[in-house]
Amino acid sequence: MPYELFYWDGLQGRGEFIRLALEDAGADYRDVVREPGGMDRMMSCLKGADGGAVPPFAPPFLKDGERIVSHVANILHYLAPKLALVPDDETLRLDALGLQLTITDFVAEVHDTHHPISTADYYEDQMEEAKARTTAFLKHRVPKFIGYFDRLLASSDDRQAKGEERHAIGRSFTYVDLSIFQIAEGLGYAFPRAMADFDRLYPNVAALRDEVRQRPRIAAYLASDRRLAFNESGIFRHYPELDRDPD
Amino acid sequence: MPYELFYWDGLQGRGEFIRLALEDAGADYRDVVREPGGMDRMMSCLKGADGGAVPPFAPPFLKDGERIVSHVANILHYLAPKLALVPDDETLRLDALGLQLTITDFVAEVHDTHHPISTADYYEDQMEEAKARTTAFLKHRVPKFIGYFDRLLASSDDRQAKGEERHAIGRSFTYVDLSIFQIAEGLGYAFPRAMADFDRLYPNVAALRDEVRQRPRIAAYLASDRRLAFNESGIFRHYPELDRDPD
Numbered sequence: 303m304p305y306e307l308f309y310w311d312g313l314q315g316r317g318e319f320i321r322l323a324l325e326d327a328g329a330d331y332r333d334v335v336r337e338p339g340g341m342d343r344m345m346s347c348l349k350g351a352d353g354g355a356v357p358p359f360a361p362p363f364l365k366d367g368e369r370i371v372s373h374v375a376n377i378l379h380y381l382a383p384k385l386a387l388v389p390d391d392e393t394l395r396l397d398a399l400g401l402q403l404t405i406t407d408f409v410a411e412v413h414d415t416h417h418p419i420s421t422a423d424y425y426e427d428q429m430e431e432a433k434a435r436t437t438a439f440l441k442h443r444v445p446k447f448i449g450y451f452d453r454l455l456a457s458s459d460d461r462q463a464k465g466e467e468r469h470a471i472g473r474s475f476t477y478v479d480l481s482i483f484q485i486a487e488g489l490g491y492a493f494p495r496a497m498a499d500f501d502r503l504y505p506n507v508a509a510l511r512d513e514v515r516q517r518p519r520i521a522a523y524l525a526s527d528r529r530l531a532f533n534e535s536g537i538f539r540h541y542p543e544l545d546r547d548p549d
Numbered sequence: 550m551p552y553e554l555f556y557w558d559g560l561q562g563r564g565e566f567i568r569l570a571l572e573d574a575g576a577d578y579r580d581v582v583r584e585p586g587g588m589d590r591m592m593s594c595l596k597g598a599d600g601g602a603v604p605p606f607a608p609p610f611l612k613d614g615e616r617i618v619s620h621v622a623n624i625l626h627y628l629a630p631k632l633a634l635v636p637d638d639e640t641l642r643l644d645a646l647g648l649q650l651t652i653t654d655f656v657a658e659v660h661d662t663h664h665p666i667s668t669a670d671y672y673e674d675q676m677e678e679a680k681a682r683t684t685a686f687l688k689h690r691v692p693k694f695i696g697y698f699d700r701l702l703a704s705s706d707d708r709q710a711k712g713e714e715r716h717a718i719g720r721s722f723t724y725v726d727l728s729i730f731q732i733a734e735g736l737g738y739a740f741p742r743a744m745a746d747f748d749r750l751y752p753n754v755a756a757l758r759d760e761v762r763q764r765p766r767i768a769a770y771l772a773s774d775r776r777l778a779f780n781e782s783g784i785f786r787h788y789p790e791l792d793r794d795p796d
Contacts, residue, residue: 350704356644356718359651359697371643373650375622380643396618396627397603403620403653404606410657418665419678420685431666431678438667450606457597471603 305331305381308344309362313536314484314529316409317362319374320381322480325523327385333528334365374409375402378477387477398471401454401478408447408485409537412492415439416539429543436544440496444489448504451482455506468510482507483514488538495545552578552628555591556609560783561731561776563656564609566621567628569727572770574632580775581612621656622649625724634724645718648701648725655694655732659739660784662686662791676790683791687743691736695751698729702753715757729754730761735785742792 305324309317311333324331334340347370350357358372364381371380379399382388388398418435419428455468470478486507490497501508514520523529532538552571556564558580571578581587594617597604605619611628618627626646629635635645665682666675702715717725733754737744748755761767770776779785 356648356701358647359654359694369640369643372647376643376646376650379646393616396616396623399623399626400605400619401603403623406650406653407606407657410654414661414665418661419681420689422685422689431681434666434678438669442667442669447606454603 303367305329306334306365307331307362308334308340308347308358308365311335311341312530313533314538315362315536316374318484319405319477319481320362320364320377321528322484322520322523323378323381323385323387323477325528326480326517326519327387328519329381329385373406375399375406378402378481382477385477387475387480389472389474389476394471394474398476398478401470402481404447404450405478405481405485408443411439411443411447412485412488413537415492415544416541425539425541432541432544437546440493440546441549444496445503448486448489448500448507452504452506455482455510468506468513479510480514480520483511483520486511488532491532492538492540493545494540495547499548550614552576553581553612554578554609555581555587555594555605555612558582558588559777560780561785562609562783563621565731566652566724566728567609567611567624568775569731569767569770570625570628570632570634570724572775573727573764573766574634575766576628576632620653622646622653625649625728629724632724634722634727636719636721636723641718641721645723645725648717649728651694651697652725652728652732655690656784658686658690658694659732659735662739663786663788672786672788679788679791684793687740687793688796691743692750695733695736695747695754699751699753702729702757715753715760726757727761727767730758730767733758735779738779739785739787740792741787742794746795 307317307320307324309315309320321333335344344361347363347365348357356370358370362374362377363370363372364377371377379395379402382395382398383390388395415436416425416432417428418431425432451470454470469475470482486500490500515524532540534540554564554567554571556562556567568580582591591608594610594612595604603617605617609621609624610617610619611624618624626642626649629642629645630637635642662683663672663679664675665678672679698717701717716722717729733747737747762771779787781787
């Protein structure tokens with residue numbers, strides 16, 4: 303039975319972190335809301351009417367048979383052993399989940415660059431505050447988060463010295479690497495001016511991003527119509543007035 | 550060997566969700582930064598100098614022997630089976646982790662009520678934006694999150710009808726219940742005016758909060774000097790100018 307991913311149609315959003323894992327593994331899955339009647343099914347699940355003791359708080363969530371798993375990091379933690387996207391080792395699984403939760407925090411901060419005051423209001427109603435928040439985000443938060451991942455990739459098993467691939471977790475390619483790829487791509491889309499020096503400042507993240515782009519199943523996915531383009535309904539939005547040259 | 554919790558001293562903060570689980574279980578643990586030399590040890594771990602393949606991004610993190618686990622939800626997911634604070638069932642463990650991640654999201658939103666623009670600036674430099682964000686938070690986000698938990702507690706095994714205790718996960722008391730207690734207490738501290746109707750609006754959360762207060766080990770902990778008072782260094786801060794009567 304295929305995995306069933308439930309997430310809003312029309313944007314990459316948080317669902318994209320799950321899609322990348324499913325696509326990289328060549329897993330059999332359905333993107334339910336993109337099918338006829340899918341939105342009704344998602345709403346039914348959110349109301350707790352579709353089985354499962356705990357209705358999800360919000361998309362994305364995953365159905366695997368009758369089991370429902372919610373939140374990106376939880377879904378990836380659950381799926382990764384089945385998709386061979388995490389080592390079969392408890393310590394490394396916990397390391398991966400911890401790293402994914404750092405990505406979760408970063409994604410929330412990316413979202414708030416364009417919605418710093420209220421998700422119930424339009425971006426256009428909080429543009430001034432968005433400009434201030436984005437300025438602080440680009441100055442302080444991107445270096446803190448992406449610098450952390452860059453150091454992590456640089457240090458992992460001295461792979462850089464050996465010219466080997468960089469991985470967040472030990473010697474194995476994991477879902478964390480796919481998520482780092484996604485935030486690198488998203489930052490480049492949202493803030494092309496501010497990220498002009500990205501590859502120089504964060505060479506290990508940039509190298510990982512480029513390696514992930516070339517993975518056969520990921521390359522096929524990115525070229526397919528299943529990969530929606532980044533757009534201004536998603537987490538990473540390109541509003542030129544928020545972008546800026548580096549200090 | 551006792552568990553070692555690493556978190557900033559002087560505030561409850563995110564570390565408190567871990568303390569509550571350790572205290573409720575009567576676990577042997579050390580609050581490292583409150584000991585002589587503890588801050589240096591925490592900083593050493595954050596720099597990756599204290600063992601562990603993946604240095605934590607930020608406190609809190611937990612050391613269990615040589616193993617390091619970071620992020621509140623990950624730490625609780627790891628500890629709970631050892632502390633008998635989650636059922637021995639994979640589906641229920643995933644349900645608990647999903648709920649804890651909803652709490653993680655809520656806690657981040659609470660933090661941003663007083664720091665909507667930048668964590669690098671003082672609250673006093675973003676008071677106007679904090680007022681706007683808090684207004685939206687109290688109007689939209691508290692009802693969405695706390696209403697969700699209230700419905701969850703109401704529906705769990707029809708316990709309400711039987712006059713039994715309410716639990717987030719099935720028939721068992723879990724770490725999620727302790728975390729719901731903490732956010733209920735925190736909201737009451739930060740926004741006493743806005744939460745005047747809390748117990749009427751969210752009777753199941755309020756009942757759970759009161760039940761948790763009475764658990765013997767929690768009652769002893771709350772009366773001890775290990776439980777710091779809420780204060781304006783933490784996540785839940787009482788700034789009277791941000792509080793407001795309900796609409």
